[in-house]
Amino acid sequence: MPRVVEFVDALEALTRAGVPFVVVEVGGINFYAASPADAVVTEDLDLLLERSAGSLRLALRVLGELGFAFEAGGEPFLDVDDDAALAQAVRAGACVTARHQCGTTLDLMLSGTGLSWTELAPDAASFEIGGATVRVGRLERLLRAKQMAGRPKDLEFLRMFAARFSDPDASG
Amino acid sequence: MKRLPPDTEQLRAIARRLEAQPFNRPGTDKRWVLESLSRALAFRREQGRARRAPRR
Numbered sequence: 001m002p003r004v005v006e007f008v009d010a011l012e013a014l015t016r017a018g019v020p021f022v023v024v025e026v027g028g029i030n031f032y033a034a035s036p037a038d039a040v041v042t043e044d045l046d047l048l049l050e051r052s053a054g055s056l057r058l059a060l061r062v063l064g065e066l067g068f069a070f071e072a073g074g075e076p077f078l079d080v081d082d083d084a085a086l087a088q089a090v091r092a093g094a095c096v097t098a099r100h101q102c103g104t105t106l107d108l109m110l111s112g113t114g115l116s117w118t119e120l121a122p123d124a125a126s127f128e129i130g131g132a133t134v135r136v137g138r139l140e141r142l143l144r145a146k147q148m149a150g151r152p153k154d155l156e157f158l159r160m161f162a163a164r165f166s167d168p169d170a171s172g
Numbered sequence: 173m174k175r176l177p178p179d180t181e182q183l184r185a186i187a188r189r190l191e192a193q194p195f196n197r198p199g200t201d202k203r204w205v206l207e208s209l210s211r212a213l214a215f216r217r218e219q220g221r222a223r224r225a226p227r228r
Contacts, residue, residue: 007206027209032190036208043213045206103217104210125191127202134202140187147180155177162178165186 004102005066007045008129015132017062020050021108022124023136024115024145026157031127031136038164040157044097044105048137050117051110053086056096059108068098068106114145 014021023031025046030039049055060070060080070077072094079085089096093111109115115137124135137145143161146154178186190196 006210008203008210011206030205030209031202032196033205034193034195036204039205039208041209041212041216045209103213125196126198127200129203129206130201133199138187139191140184143183143187144180147177147183158177158183159175162182162186163175165190166178166182168189 005068005100005104007104007106010063010066010068010098010100010104010106011045011129011134012132013062013066014047014059015129015134017058019059019062020055020121021047021059021135022117022120023134024048024109024112024120024142025107028136028142029139029161031125032139040160044107046107046109046112048109048112048115048117048120050121051090051093053083053090056086056089056108056110057081060096060098063098063106066100068100068104070096070098072096112145112149114141114148 011023022028023045026040026042027045030042033039047059049059057080064070064080070080072089077085077089077096090110095110095112096108098106098108120137120141121135123138123141125138126133126135128134143158146158
Protein backbone atom coordinates (compact mmCIF):
# COMPACT_ATOMS: atom_id res chain seq x y z
CA MET A 1 0.00 0.00 0.00
CA PRO A 2 1.54 3.36 -0.98
CA ARG A 3 2.70 5.59 1.90
CA VAL A 4 1.90 8.75 0.00
CA VAL A 5 -1.17 9.09 -2.20
CA GLU A 6 -1.57 12.48 -3.85
CA PHE A 7 -4.84 13.91 -5.18
CA VAL A 8 -3.76 13.09 -8.70
CA ASP A 9 -3.20 9.41 -7.80
CA ALA A 10 -6.63 9.15 -6.21
CA LEU A 11 -8.45 10.83 -9.10
CA GLU A 12 -6.61 8.77 -11.68
CA ALA A 13 -7.55 5.57 -9.85
CA LEU A 14 -11.21 6.59 -9.54
CA THR A 15 -11.38 7.59 -13.20
CA ARG A 16 -9.71 4.40 -14.42
CA ALA A 17 -12.12 2.31 -12.36
CA GLY A 18 -15.06 4.09 -13.96
CA VAL A 19 -16.39 5.79 -10.85
CA PRO A 20 -18.91 8.41 -12.02
CA PHE A 21 -17.91 11.69 -10.35
CA VAL A 22 -17.59 15.40 -11.02
CA VAL A 23 -15.11 17.65 -9.20
CA VAL A 24 -17.02 20.44 -7.43
CA GLU A 25 -16.63 23.25 -4.87
CA VAL A 26 -13.38 25.24 -4.63
CA GLY A 27 -11.31 22.30 -5.88
CA GLY A 28 -13.39 22.33 -9.06
CA ILE A 29 -13.22 26.10 -9.43
CA ASN A 30 -9.42 25.84 -9.22
CA PHE A 31 -9.41 23.82 -12.45
CA TYR A 32 -10.33 27.02 -14.30
CA ALA A 33 -7.33 28.94 -12.98
CA ALA A 34 -4.63 30.08 -15.35
CA SER A 35 -1.80 29.35 -12.93
CA PRO A 36 -1.16 28.22 -9.34
CA ALA A 37 -1.18 31.90 -8.32
CA ASP A 38 -4.89 32.05 -9.18
CA ALA A 39 -5.82 28.83 -7.34
CA VAL A 40 -7.16 28.80 -3.79
CA VAL A 41 -5.73 26.30 -1.33
CA THR A 42 -8.41 24.05 0.08
CA GLU A 43 -7.94 21.33 2.68
CA ASP A 44 -9.73 18.69 0.67
CA LEU A 45 -11.09 17.94 -2.75
CA ASP A 46 -14.86 17.58 -3.13
CA LEU A 47 -16.22 15.02 -5.57
CA LEU A 48 -19.91 14.78 -6.36
CA LEU A 49 -20.71 11.12 -7.01
CA GLU A 50 -23.59 9.81 -9.03
CA ARG A 51 -26.20 9.20 -6.37
CA SER A 52 -26.24 5.42 -6.29
CA ALA A 53 -25.03 2.69 -3.97
CA GLY A 54 -23.02 1.19 -6.84
CA SER A 55 -21.05 4.42 -7.37
CA LEU A 56 -20.36 4.79 -3.68
CA ARG A 57 -19.33 1.15 -3.30
CA LEU A 58 -16.93 1.38 -6.24
CA ALA A 59 -15.41 4.65 -5.01
CA LEU A 60 -14.87 3.23 -1.52
CA ARG A 61 -13.32 0.06 -2.92
CA VAL A 62 -10.88 1.96 -5.16
CA LEU A 63 -9.85 4.39 -2.43
CA GLY A 64 -9.73 1.63 0.19
CA GLU A 65 -7.20 -0.21 -1.97
CA LEU A 66 -5.07 2.95 -1.94
CA GLY A 67 -5.15 3.01 1.86
CA PHE A 68 -7.86 5.58 2.54
CA ALA A 69 -10.03 5.32 5.65
CA PHE A 70 -13.59 6.63 5.69
CA GLU A 71 -15.88 8.58 7.97
CA ALA A 72 -19.37 9.99 7.70
CA GLY A 73 -21.05 12.37 10.10
CA GLY A 74 -17.93 12.41 12.25
CA GLU A 75 -17.99 8.63 12.77
CA PRO A 76 -15.85 5.97 11.11
CA PHE A 77 -17.66 4.53 8.10
CA LEU A 78 -16.75 0.86 8.14
CA ASP A 79 -19.67 -0.68 6.29
CA VAL A 80 -18.06 -0.31 2.88
CA ASP A 81 -19.53 -3.60 1.63
CA ASP A 82 -22.83 -3.45 3.49
CA ASP A 83 -25.60 -2.90 0.95
CA ALA A 84 -28.04 -1.55 3.54
CA ALA A 85 -25.50 0.95 4.92
CA LEU A 86 -24.57 2.12 1.43
CA ALA A 87 -28.23 2.48 0.45
CA GLN A 88 -28.88 4.46 3.63
CA ALA A 89 -25.94 6.79 2.85
CA VAL A 90 -27.35 7.35 -0.63
CA ARG A 91 -30.87 8.01 0.66
CA ALA A 92 -29.50 10.50 3.18
CA GLY A 93 -27.37 12.22 0.53
CA ALA A 94 -24.43 11.72 2.85
CA CYS A 95 -20.91 12.99 2.50
CA VAL A 96 -18.27 10.34 3.10
CA THR A 97 -14.83 11.70 3.89
CA ALA A 98 -11.90 9.64 2.60
CA ARG A 99 -8.70 10.39 4.46
CA HIS A 100 -5.25 8.96 3.77
CA GLN A 101 -2.61 8.83 6.49
CA CYS A 102 -0.40 11.09 4.37
CA GLY A 103 -3.02 13.84 4.69
CA THR A 104 -4.75 13.62 1.30
CA THR A 105 -8.48 14.05 1.92
CA LEU A 106 -11.42 13.70 -0.44
CA ASP A 107 -15.06 14.39 0.31
CA LEU A 108 -17.32 11.98 -1.55
CA MET A 109 -20.57 13.91 -1.78
CA LEU A 110 -23.87 12.34 -2.69
CA SER A 111 -25.68 15.68 -2.53
CA GLY A 112 -24.99 19.32 -1.78
CA THR A 113 -26.69 22.70 -1.91
CA GLY A 114 -26.93 23.68 -5.56
CA LEU A 115 -25.09 20.52 -6.56
CA SER A 116 -27.33 18.17 -8.48
CA TRP A 117 -25.79 15.25 -10.34
CA THR A 118 -28.44 15.44 -13.05
CA GLU A 119 -27.59 19.10 -13.70
CA LEU A 120 -23.83 19.01 -13.24
CA ALA A 121 -22.87 15.78 -14.97
CA PRO A 122 -24.30 16.33 -18.48
CA ASP A 123 -22.36 19.50 -19.26
CA ALA A 124 -19.29 18.99 -17.05
CA ALA A 125 -15.96 20.05 -18.54
CA SER A 126 -13.35 17.38 -19.29
CA PHE A 127 -9.72 18.00 -18.39
CA GLU A 128 -6.68 15.74 -18.50
CA ILE A 129 -4.68 15.01 -15.40
CA GLY A 130 -1.88 13.17 -17.09
CA GLY A 131 -3.12 9.70 -17.87
CA ALA A 132 -6.80 10.18 -17.19
CA THR A 133 -9.70 12.47 -18.01
CA VAL A 134 -11.58 14.01 -15.11
CA ARG A 135 -14.88 15.80 -15.28
CA VAL A 136 -15.25 19.13 -13.53
CA GLY A 137 -18.51 21.02 -12.98
CA ARG A 138 -19.04 24.03 -15.24
CA LEU A 139 -17.63 27.12 -13.57
CA GLU A 140 -20.93 28.98 -13.74
CA ARG A 141 -22.68 26.13 -11.91
CA LEU A 142 -19.98 25.85 -9.24
CA LEU A 143 -20.11 29.59 -8.52
CA ARG A 144 -23.89 29.49 -8.42
CA ALA A 145 -23.77 26.61 -5.93
CA LYS A 146 -21.55 28.64 -3.62
CA GLN A 147 -23.96 31.54 -3.94
CA MET A 148 -26.87 29.26 -3.02
CA ALA A 149 -24.98 27.75 -0.09
CA GLY A 150 -24.62 31.29 1.21
CA ARG A 151 -22.42 30.52 4.22
CA PRO A 152 -20.11 33.35 5.28
CA LYS A 153 -17.10 31.49 3.89
CA ASP A 154 -18.87 30.96 0.54
CA LEU A 155 -19.77 34.64 0.24
CA GLU A 156 -16.25 35.67 1.22
CA PHE A 157 -14.86 33.34 -1.43
CA LEU A 158 -17.18 34.85 -4.05
CA ARG A 159 -16.17 38.39 -3.05
CA MET A 160 -12.53 37.47 -3.43
CA PHE A 161 -13.14 35.63 -6.69
CA ALA A 162 -15.08 38.53 -8.22
CA ALA A 163 -12.48 41.04 -7.07
CA ARG A 164 -9.76 38.96 -8.70
CA PHE A 165 -11.50 38.25 -11.98
CA SER A 166 -13.87 41.14 -12.66
CA ASP A 167 -11.18 42.85 -14.69
CA PRO A 168 -11.07 41.11 -18.11
CA ASP A 169 -7.33 41.72 -18.27
CA ALA A 170 -6.83 39.69 -15.11
CA SER A 171 -8.10 36.38 -16.46
CA GLY A 172 -4.93 34.94 -17.78
CA MET B 173 -16.75 49.06 4.27
CA LYS B 174 -17.19 45.42 3.34
CA ARG B 175 -18.00 44.75 -0.28
CA LEU B 176 -21.32 43.11 -1.13
CA PRO B 177 -21.13 39.58 -2.56
CA PRO B 178 -21.19 39.59 -6.36
CA ASP B 179 -24.57 39.07 -8.02
CA THR B 180 -25.51 36.21 -10.29
CA GLU B 181 -25.01 38.16 -13.51
CA GLN B 182 -21.55 39.28 -12.49
CA LEU B 183 -20.53 35.72 -11.63
CA ARG B 184 -22.02 34.39 -14.84
CA ALA B 185 -20.08 36.91 -16.91
CA ILE B 186 -16.82 36.04 -15.18
CA ALA B 187 -17.47 32.32 -15.56
CA ARG B 188 -18.17 32.61 -19.27
CA ARG B 189 -15.07 34.68 -19.87
CA LEU B 190 -12.82 32.28 -17.96
CA GLU B 191 -14.33 29.18 -19.59
CA ALA B 192 -13.62 30.70 -23.00
CA GLN B 193 -9.91 31.14 -22.29
CA PRO B 194 -7.53 28.91 -24.29
CA PHE B 195 -6.21 27.36 -21.07
CA ASN B 196 -9.71 26.06 -20.34
CA ARG B 197 -10.35 24.25 -23.61
CA PRO B 198 -11.71 20.73 -23.09
CA GLY B 199 -8.88 18.25 -22.83
CA THR B 200 -6.34 20.73 -21.47
CA ASP B 201 -3.82 19.11 -19.13
CA LYS B 202 -4.68 20.29 -15.61
CA ARG B 203 -2.53 17.90 -13.62
CA TRP B 204 -0.71 20.94 -12.24
CA VAL B 205 -3.91 22.02 -10.40
CA LEU B 206 -3.86 18.88 -8.26
CA GLU B 207 -0.09 18.87 -7.87
CA SER B 208 0.05 22.48 -6.72
CA LEU B 209 -2.72 21.82 -4.17
CA SER B 210 -0.81 18.81 -2.81
CA ARG B 211 2.38 20.89 -2.57
CA ALA B 212 0.59 23.76 -0.80
CA LEU B 213 -0.98 21.40 1.75
CA ALA B 214 2.31 19.59 2.36
CA PHE B 215 3.90 22.98 3.02
CA ARG B 216 1.13 23.88 5.49
CA ARG B 217 1.59 20.58 7.32
CA GLU B 218 5.32 21.16 7.60
CA GLN B 219 4.66 24.67 8.91
CA GLY B 220 2.33 23.21 11.54
CA ARG B 221 4.94 20.65 12.61
CA ALA B 222 7.61 23.36 12.85
CA ARG B 223 5.36 25.50 15.06
CA ARG B 224 4.66 22.54 17.36
CA ALA B 225 8.35 21.61 17.72
CA PRO B 226 9.58 22.09 21.31
CA ARG B 227 11.85 25.04 21.99
CA ARG B 228 15.43 24.28 23.01
